[in-house]
Amino acid sequence: MALLSACGKDQSALDAAGVDAEAIRNIFMVTLVGACILWVLVNGAFYTLTRLRTDPLDDRFVRPLLIGGGIVVPSVLLIGLLAWALSILPDQRAPGDGLQVRVTGEQWWWRVEYWPDGAEEPIVTANEIRLPAGQRTEFVLDADRVIHSFWIPSLGGKMDMFPGRETRVSLHPERPGRYRGQCAEFCGVSHAWMAFAAVVMPEEEFDAWLEREAGDAVAPESAEAMRGEELFRSEGCGACHAVRGTEAVGQVGPDLTHVGSRETLGAGRLGATLEDFERWIAHTGELKPEVLMPTYDHLGEAEIADMATYLKGLK
Amino acid sequence: MTERKEQLEEIAEERASLMKITMGPLIWAIHFVICYGLAAVTCAKGWDIEMARVGLLVFSVGSLGAIIWVGWNSWRQWNPHETGDYFNSWGRAEDRHHFLGHAAFLLAIISFLGVVFTSLPLVMLGGCQ
Numbered sequence: 001m002a003l004l005s006a007c008g009k010d011q012s013a014l015d016a017a018g019v020d021a022e023a024i025r026n027i028f029m030v031t032l033v034g035a036c037i038l039w040v041l042v043n044g045a046f047y048t049l050t051r052l053r054t055d056p057l058d059d060r061f062v063r064p065l066l067i068g069g070g071i072v073v074p075s076v077l078l079i080g081l082l083a084w085a086l087s088i089l090p091d092q093r094a095p096g097d098g099l100q101v102r103v104t105g106e107q108w109w110w111r112v113e114y115w116p117d118g119a120e121e122p123i124v125t126a127n128e129i130r131l132p133a134g135q136r137t138e139f140v141l142d143a144d145r146v147i148h149s150f151w152i153p154s155l156g157g158k159m160d161m162f163p164g165r166e167t168r169v170s171l172h173p174e175r176p177g178r179y180r181g182q183c184a185e186f187c188g189v190s191h192a193w194m195a196f197a198a199v200v201m202p203e204e205e206f207d208a209w210l211e212r213e214a215g216d217a218v219a220p221e222s223a224e225a226m227r228g229e230e231l232f233r234s235e236g237c238g239a240c241h242a243v244r245g246t247e248a249v250g251q252v253g254p255d256l257t258h259v260g261s262r263e264t265l266g267a268g269r270l271g272a273t274l275e276d277f278e279r280w281i282a283h284t285g286e287l288k289p290e291v292l293m294p295t296y297d298h299l300g301e302a303e304i305a306d307m308a309t310y311l312k313g314l315k
Numbered sequence: 316m317t318e319r320k321e322q323l324e325e326i327a328e329e330r331a332s333l334m335k336i337t338m339g340p341l342i343w344a345i346h347f348v349i350c351y352g353l354a355a356v357t358c359a360k361g362w363d364i365e366m367a368r369v370g371l372l373v374f375s376v377g378s379l380g381a382i383i384w385v386g387w388n389s390w391r392q393w394n395p396h397e398t399g400d401y402f403n404s405w406g407r408a409e410d411r412h413h414f415l416g417h418a419a420f421l422l423a424i425i426s427f428l429g430v431v432f433t434s435l436p437l438v439m440l441g442g443c444q
Contacts, residue, residue, distance in 0.1 A: 082432060086435060
């Protein structure tokens with residue numbers, strides 16, 4: 001029971017929140033129950049023949065049992081299971097209902113671009129994926145330097161991401177909620193810290209969110225936030241990070257235009273409170289070993305707090 | 316027939332049935348390599364995948380037919396329904412001959428299933444994704 005308590009969380013293939021995850025869960029359940037039945041039958045036969053009926057059996061009984069149980073039944077079952085598994089694949093590769101999301105696996109974060117139907121340029125964000133419920137959305141996957149794998153267990157199957165080669169997967173979420181995605185292919189030291197929040201929203205809410213996400217960053221209002229913005233500029237953060245509407249246009253690291261509205265920091269490494277922002281800036285390398293971003297521990301406590309206030313304000 | 320000639324024929328027959336037990340798995344292996352190889356090259360080069368798919372399906376049916384033929388041939392060599400001997404446990408040349416037919420027959424069944432498994436994605440999936 002202690003193990004089962006982990007099954008109802010935001011990253012469980014057994015707690016399906018979409019059409020694709022449900023299809024996979026059904027196959028898993030049928031296979032599991034079938035395996036249990038087979039286990040009982042095989043061990044029952046073994047027990048019967050070694051303990052209860054040890055005298056030689058009649059050929060007329062044994063031969064059909066061997067041919068039926070050893071060849072015919074396993075063949076039919078395995079062909080049936082394979083056909084069932086193959087039958088759900090086309091859905092998971094279907095082109096989707098309009099919205100396309102391009103995700104690039106980086107070490108160790110996710111570059112995310114939303115391409116609404118007919119869009120000429122993408123809405124760029126990072127480390128969080130939002131999806132409209134009740135529709136199929138197609139993901140086009142790529143990777144920067146090494147192989148990663150894109151997986152939101154509650155929503156569907158995983159798909160590897162290769163440098164220089166596009167792969168596709170599509171997801172049809174049903175139940176709005178907050179789920180967790182995780183890189184599922186070892187990609188370096190901080191592989192385990194390469195996650196993201198996947199938020200499924202009712203369609204109208206999603207449209208409103210996407211429109212806001214497409215806009216430029218909001219200008220800082222408080223004195224702390226303004227000092228934070230100045231520090232962000234003078235420390236050279238904009239060489240790696242983009243904040244649309246400012247002079248920060250770096251493409252090396254995650255886009256921070258609306259980082260304050262995200263649910264996690266550092267690709268699912270931390271939550272997104274003001275304290276989390278401070279921790280991330282001051283302890284980057286500790287929190288995510290070998291990350292490219294330098295640790296800004298040379299800044300004073302007050303400076304870090306200002307910068308965190310600025311970033312948290314980028315809603 | 317001289318004794319010598321009889322022996323030579325027997326050796327030739329046994330050699331043939333040693334070859335025969337490899338036939339089923341060989342067809343399966345060739346089918347596997349051609350299916351995966353052609354599908355991969357077709358997708359990489361952007362050739363017409365539907366044509367490749369239909370071609371491979373025809374090839375699969377042909378492979379299954381060839382395996383059935385090998386199986387039927389091996390069954391006749393094993394010949395358990397006429398000899399009444401399923402296990403051929405005596406070490407005479409005739410027993411070895413029947414036994415090789417038995418082995419080839421079982422391998423043909425496995426190979427048939429292998430080709431069915433390899434072909435199922437061709438039947439159920441289209442395109443390169």
